[in-house]
Amino acid sequence: MADAAGVSLSTASLAFSGNKPVSDATRQRVLGAAESLGYTGPNPLARNLRQGRSGVVGIAVGQLSTAFRDPAALPMLDAVSEVLGAAGLGLLLMGDEDDHARLPLDAVIYDICGRETWAAYDAFVARGIPLVVVEGPTWPGTTFVDIDHRGGSAALARHLHDLGHRRVAVLTLEPSHPQRQREAGLRDVFPDAVVIGACASDHGAAQQLASDWFDSSPDATVLVCQSDVQAAAVVVEARRRGLSVPGDLSVAGFDGVPTPWLDLELTTIAQPLGDKGRAVARAALARIEGDDVEDVLLPVTLRVGSSTGPA
Amino acid sequence: MADAAGVSLSTASLAFSGNKPVSDATRQRVLGAAESLGYTGPNPLARNLRQGRSGVVGIAVGQLSTAFRDPAALPMLDAVSEVLGAAGLGLLLMGDEDDHARLPLDAVIYDICGRETWAAYDAFVARGIPLVVVEGPTWPGTTFVDIDHRGGSAALARHLHDLGHRRVAVLTLEPSHPQRQREAGLRDVFPDAVVIGACASDHGAAQQLASDWFDSSPDATVLVCQSDVQAAAVVVEARRRGLSVPGDLSVAGFDGVPTPWLDLELTTIAQPLGDKGRAVARAALARIEGDDVEDVLLPVTLRVGSSTGPA
DNA sequence: GGCTAGCATCGAAACGATTCGATCGAAACG
DNA sequence: CGTTTCGATCGAATCGTTTCGATGCTAGCC
DSSP: OGGGGSSOHHHHHHHHHOSSOOOHHHHHHHHHHHHHHTOOSSOHHHHHHHHTOOSEEEEEOSSHHHHHHSTTHHHHHHHHHHHHHHTTOEEEEEOSSSOGGGSOOSEEEEOSSOGGGOTTHHHHHHTTOOEEEESSOOOTTEEEEEEOHHHHHHHHHHHHHHTTOOOEEEEEOSSOHHHHHHHHHHHHHOTTOEEEEEOOSOHHHHHHHHHHHHHTOOOOSEEEOSSHHHHHHHHHHHHHTTOOTTTTOEEEOSBOOOOTTSSSOOBEEEOOHHHHHHHHHHHHHHHHTTOOOOOEEEOOEEEOOSSOOOO | OGGGGSSOHHHHHHHHHOSSOOOHHHHHHHHHHHHHHTOOSSOHHHHHHHHTOOSEEEEEOSSHHHHHHSTTHHHHHHHHHHHHHHTTOEEEEEOSSSOGGGSOOSEEEEOSSOGGGOTTHHHHHHTTOOEEEESSOOOTTEEEEEEOHHHHHHHHHHHHHHTTOOOEEEEEOSSOHHHHHHHHHHHHHOTTOEEEEEOOSOHHHHHHHHHHHHHTOOOOSEEEOSSHHHHHHHHHHHHHTTOOTTTTOEEEOSBOOOOTTSSSOOBEEEOOHHHHHHHHHHHHHHHHTTOOOOOEEEOOEEEOOSSOOOO
């Protein structure tokens, strides 16, 4: 250790951490000795043990390739990473299969819906690790960050109603907390909207579902989707069949992400992805500090594009 | 601690870790005591310090939202995560801005090209942390995993030459190690291929570049792109201008990822993304064990689709 | 019966920092 | 000049494991 060159362990530690004042001369001596001995600074593992923190926050997103294929996931992840990084914390990706209960995490973010997919939830709760859940159900020991699914869907529904639409079809996500909220919002305006099927936010799956639906000679004048990816797939499939959007069918999405390969702007519910990520990260930070944290509900905005028109 | 209920610390440790045999009766007693005292198993931080390992591998990908917007990034990330997870290691996302030198990482993967973006490289080398570089230049202390950019590009070029094409335009990535290799492969066949511009693998940017190029009344019969995302954007833009693909212009991509919103199959160089990820992860694991690791060069395959045709 | 093996358990020494409280001088103050 | 104060430094305790070597004990062997 560098203290062979002049000072005590405690002083050397202070010279590196700056937790207490150290005279300039001493600091120079310590840093110089470290340099010449090839000492590269405090061992992070030892620091972590002493401080009882790992400096790492886990984020569970289900299967990685599925989770990030949806463009809505990225801006949020970016924001989370940015806020945590600024606080000196790292972000650890938790796939859905591995046993992450043995890793030293300061907090865990669940960015998927459905309690059943919360890997290692019990272990984390038992160890007292703060949990932040995005768009999931509330659960003991958990801080909750959500967007206004229901209000957004209702706003979209009113927009469609104003355009004269009465026969509404819905392409849903697989059953989940946000999905239920969105359906409720839609039914506030269209109680008898008809669900044509459910799939993940995936272009191929949505296009297949839309194709089957078109085959059934539907009479709806608008198809409401649960993501812009789904909506884009529906537009592509409609056109492939010679249908015009919004002439023959109006299509609405959710999320408000760019779909640059379409030459129209989707009508969609834009959610504040960056705000959501920042709220999540701040909640995690606060809980790590031991502060009490309120659940967060973020507003969404209806963004009217050119994929919806008069019935 | 649980040893208040019967045994010594060492035995309790063995009961949990299983590193040495412990009698069944003792194990039961230890586990029972742990249960009733609310002890949730060995503290990961302490274990890490003792063992000198954190169980976490970092992966640097540049800005997150940019890196993962490219669909080619995900299958590889998935494979990396799967192999590391099976070995009990976690994967930590390193954005390009933060100081990750203070985190306890067992190894670091650089999945971006260009030495200048290797955040904290010097610090990691100084601390003796194994580094694995994907598609980057070789560098001291580094294990290198790459695909055969040059051979793949040359194979594509021969395919185009066979189709009768002689006037070739190229849309490149920003300058980087793989980009240089790919250009070399192309020029093995078409020495005077003309570069029309460079951009990241991003739909919007590529479409803009293609648009400018079409405005210049080009005489090339084929446009070679460096990713399927770029190629898809070019196809979209060509059609928007009433050009047929491959009738008026052949288009080729790179990567071999699905482009479900196009109704044609891109001609492309398919790279083994899963294999690449697994090779990277295995290299990291081996280096963590202290083994010597050979650099890896993976083959690619030409996949002829319907976006290229006779000149 | 004595000796050797082998198994289960234990004690103590790391792992490498941070941090609390004490000490020691020198400066400031009356 | 005596006393207080403050800043810099130091010693020792602590974080919670894992692991090495030693110790007992039982069983097997000749």
